[in-house]
Amino acid sequence: MKKILITGGAGFIGSHVVRLFVNKYSNYEIVNLDKLTYAGNLANLRDIENKPNYRFVKGDIVDAAFINQLFAENQFDGVIHLAAESHVDRSISNPLEFVMTNVIGTVNLLNAARNQWKDNFSAHRFYHVSTDEVYGTLGETGMFTETTAYDPHSPYSASKASSDHFVRAYHDTYGLNVVISNCSNNYGSFHFPEKLIPLSINNIKNNKSIPIYGKGENVRDWLWVEDHARAIDLIYHKAAAGSTYNIGGHNEWTNIDLIRLLCKIMDKKLNRADGESAKLITFVKDRAGHDLRYAIDSSKLQKDLGWTPSLQFEEGLEKTVDWYLSNEEWLNNVTSGDYKNYYQAQYVKR
Ligand code: NAD
Ligand code: DAU
Numbered sequence: 001m002k003k004i005l006i007t008g009g010a011g012f013i014g015s016h017v018v019r020l021f022v023n024k025y026s027n028y029e030i031v032n033l034d035k036l037t038y039a040g041n042l043a044n045l046r047d048i049e050n051k052p053n054y055r056f057v058k059g060d061i062v063d064a065a066f067i068n069q070l071f072a073e074n075q076f077d078g079v080i081h082l083a084a085e086s087h088v089d090r091s092i093s094n095p096l097e098f099v100m101t102n103v104i105g106t107v108n109l110l111n112a113a114r115n116q117w118k119d120n121f122s123a124h125r126f127y128h129v130s131t132d133e134v135y136g137t138l139g140e141t142g143m144f145t146e147t148t149a150y151d152p153h154s155p156y157s158a159s160k161a162s163s164d165h166f167v168r169a170y171h172d173t174y175g176l177n178v179v180i181s182n183c184s185n186n187y188g189s190f191h192f193p194e195k196l197i198p199l200s201i202n203n204i205k206n207n208k209s210i211p212i213y214g215k216g217e218n219v220r221d222w223l224w225v226e227d228h229a230r231a232i233d234l235i236y237h238k239a240a241a242g243s244t245y246n247i248g249g250h251n252e253w254t255n256i257d258l259i260r261l262l263c264k265i266m267d268k269k270l271n272r273a274d275g276e277s278a279k280l281i282t283f284v285k286d287r288a289g290h291d292l293r294y295a296i297d298s299s300k301l302q303k304d305l306g307w308t309p310s311l312q313f314e315e316g317l318e319k320t321v322d323w324y325l326s327n328e329e330w331l332n333n334v335t336s337g338d339y340k341n342y343y344q345a346q347y348v349k350r
Pocket of ligand 2: 086087088089130131132133183184185186194195196197199211212213214218219220255287294
């Protein structure tokens with residue numbers, strides 16, 4: 001029996017990774033460590049929470065004493081680290097929170113792993129899940145590769161870049177068996193509705209305006225979240241120590257084109273006249289430091305480990321809409337309470 005610590009497993013991507021590992025590996029004990037911030041939600045894991053190979057621990061990666069004790073009490077074989085503050089807009093209003101969780105939290109985990117695994121680093125893997133945003137922004141052409149220089153522009157991406165550097169430093173300095181992946185924008189079920197796609201689905205459903213930053217010309221490369229989870233599974237098990245992999249969907253959309261497609265799907269699903277939902281599109285003040293374009297070259301991952309994205313975007317987006325429309329209770333729960341204050345501050349008082 002192997003014991004793997006997954007951090008941030010109650011969040012969007014983390015819950016898909018936990019579900020995949022719990023269902024696929026009955027010989028692994030999966031320990032999900034999560035602070036349950038506004039973005040963490042145990043309802044994301046209802047279907048697997050009673051499985052014998054799953055355990056939830058509530059805790060904060062910023063609390064070094066707690067993390068050291070957790071490692072002392074458990075002989076983890078590996079760590080898959082996803083816990084983070086993940087929303088760019090929140091990082092603009094509260095950068096320090098991002099330094100604490102994304103940088104200090106990651107270093108706390110690295111220290112605990114280093115101390116616990118020092119007699120046999122090669123048998124213990126530390127997998128750090130990162131983002132393409134560390135590479136900064138592209139012009140109209142080109143793609144991010146694993147050797148693109150880091151050039152972060154938001155407090156969020158700066159904090160993720162910093163954590164990536166620490167992870168590499170622990171490999172180069174102490175010999176910790178680390179791997180890093182940098183992924184593009186994910187979409188799918190359990191995505192918190194502060195992010196573009198679920199926020200727009202929720203607003204269209206409730207006949208509220210869809211806020212598009214600037215002119216909607218920014219480009220993102222969208223990947224089905226379950227394809228990201230599959231990539232993480234492959235990389236965790238097969239990548240060489242110290243290696244980095246880019247993960248992306250080869251699926252670039254300007255925000256405005258994406259939202260127009262979403263509006264079309266929503267018109268159909270909600271039995272609205274064609275063009276009805278698109279009337280809700282509203283151009284609002286741009287995000288500060290807004291990166292123009294992200295595009296990932298994931299050929300290394302395809303070539304080395306045989307990974308390819310499984311879904312066409314149109315199909316994935318329709319599945320995502322179906323999920324949100326049939327999980328009203330989930331959506332209502334996460335958009336009640338504090339979400340209303342966030343929404344007011346971010347979109348109404350801007
Ligand atoms: P999310 O915000 O949905 O979830 C983050 C989770 O981390 C939540 O469950 C939260 O409770 C937990 N968490 C936050 N602070 C914590 C702390 N101090 N201690 C313990 N747990 C804490 O994020 P996500 O979108 O699922 O992203 C997961 C990871 O993947 C992040 O590291 C993010 O940088 C990275 N990533 C995200 C995307 C994307 O499109 N969402 C793309 C590439 C990489
Ligand atoms: O690229 C990977 C990153 O993708 C992850 O590292 C981040 O954790 C994740 O949040 C995501 O970052 P983005 O900033 O790209 O995602 P977001 O959904 O916030 O925004 C997508 C695009 O849509 C971006 O160009 C900003 C724009 N946008 C966003 C919101 C929330 C709008 O136009 N209006 C909005 O209301």
